Amino acid sequence: MSLRTADSLGGRAAIVGIGATEFSKDSGRSELKLAVEAVHTALDDAGLTPADVDGLVTFTMDTNPEITVAQAAGIGELSFFSRIHYGGGAACATIQQAALAVATGIAEVVVCYRAFNERSGRRFGSGVQQREPSAEGTALGWNLPFGLLTPASWVAMAAQRYLHTYGLTPEAFGQVAVTDRRHAARNPAAYFYNKPITLAEHAASRWIVEPLRLLDCCQETDGGQAIVVTSPERARDLPHPPALITAAAQGAGRAQEQMTSFYRDDLTGLPEMNVVARQLWRTSALTPADIDVAILYDHFTPFVLMQLEEFGFCAPGEAADLVAAGTLPLNTHGGQLGEAYLHGMNGIAEAVRQIRGTSVNQADSPAHILVTAGTGVPTSGLILGATR
Numbered sequence: 001m002s003l004r005t006a007d008s009l010g011g012r013a014a015i016v017g018i019g020a021t022e023f024s025k026d027s028g029r030s031e032l033k034l035a036v037e038a039v040h041t042a043l044d045d046a047g048l049t050p051a052d053v054d055g056l057v058t059f060t061m062d063t064n065p066e067i068t069v070a071q072a073a074g075i076g077e078l079s080f081f082s083r084i085h086y087g088g089g090a091a092c093a094t095i096q097q098a099a100l101a102v103a104t105g106i107a108e109v110v111v112c113y114r115a116f117n118e119r120s121g122r123r124f125g126s127g128v129q130q131r132e133p134s135a136e137g138t139a140l141g142w143n144l145p146f147g148l149l150t151p152a153s154w155v156a157m158a159a160q161r162y163l164h165t166y167g168l169t170p171e172a173f174g175q176v177a178v179t180d181r182r183h184a185a186r187n188p189a190a191y192f193y194n195k196p197i198t199l200a201e202h203a204a205s206r207w208i209v210e211p212l213r214l215l216d217c218c219q220e221t222d223g224g225q226a227i228v229v230t231s232p233e234r235a236r237d238l239p240h241p242p243a244l245i246t247a248a249a250q251g252a253g254r255a256q257e258q259m260t261s262f263y264r265d266d267l268t269g270l271p272e273m274n275v276v277a278r279q280l281w282r283t284s285a286l287t288p289a290d291i292d293v294a295i296l297y298d299h300f301t302p303f304v305l306m307q308l309e310e311f312g313f314c315a316p317g318e319a320a321d322l323v324a325a326g327t328l329p330l331n332t333h334g335g336q337l338g339e340a341y342l343h344g345m346n347g348i349a350e351a352v353r354q355i356r357g358t359s360v361n362q363a364d365s366p367a368h369i370l371v372t373a374g375t376g377v378p379t380s381g382l383i384l385g386a387t388r
Helices: 031-046 066-073 085-102 151-166 171-183 199-204 271-284 299-312 319-325 343-356
Strands: 015-022 053-061 080-086 110-117 206-208 222-230 245-251 293-295 369-370 379-385
Touching: 015 031, 015 343, 031 110, 031 222, 031 369, 053 066, 053 085, 066 080, 080 085, 080 293, 085 110, 085 245, 085 379, 110 343, 151 206, 171 199, 171 299, 171 319, 171 369, 199 271, 206 343, 222 299, 222 343, 245 271, 245 343, 271 299, 271 379, 299 319, 343 369, 343 379
Parallel strands: 053 080, 053 110, 293 369
Antiparallel strands: 015 222, 015 245, 110 222, 245 379, 369 379
16 A cells, blocks of 8 residues: 555455453463464354464464464464554554455455453553663653653653643543443443443543543453454355455554654644555545544543544544534444453454444444554554445
């Protein structure tokens, strides 16, 4: 895909299976076990077997190598295996990689997966504990000595500037938290099932790093999620209506760093997501008005608002009012704030449920679903479509 022209990937691959473990704070089993459970559940959902799989895609951060998952899951020979970097920014790009493999005939059935014990094991929210010297880590070296040690502290810099620029208060962020938790409260798979919150409760939650409160920060979760991608032709013989991959894109902006892009001209937006947005709109020939549901990566609430603005759903500084109005169904599974933090993969699964008509917060016959991956890092996005 070029930054300047549409690509030809759209409609040449589809998601046909989704599967997850339970979402918990202490899974009691290995990350490999979680990955295999999710893969098997996704294949069962797709009406396929491990013998049908010839491709696997995951994150560079995943501890479960493709060949190890293949062996443990009973998958045989692989013609394609791939990993995507940059943490949560990889989520939608795993689907893009799978779609590219399917569309070009490199593989027929590709499973994308992510599994971790992120609560009972390594907790990402605790920030940088130890890091080997690397070129990639150099940018962090400019920030860590000044106390910017955690993801929340990195996001807080941009969040504070956003509020200042547009004359807003932290209540703007609360609109996202309340919306996510309202949807999670109706989702039996969500950790915060039956636990909605109010704006007052958001405002009363303790500070983590001003202007971020506890309820602006996503969960830490143990669990696994897998997604099966194959061709639209093969999908016709499978149990569920396919979710067509209408468009898929990756994006990195100018002066891009991992979560600490503080030397850009402006901190009130997400240039990397704007790259993704331009590519998705160009390739799909759609506009924000065509999107029926948005599943936006929500590790921190401020970046949900910035994403809405980068995609053109509203003008800069107006996203909180858009969320409060409720005109665009947003994170109908509860998001990573309400359902679970699975590095965005559970958001892709929710988009598939919306296409199938099986979401617990189902939109009315959605035709186009926007899904995004991690923000503040090089990232990715998808538009999934229904077959009519």
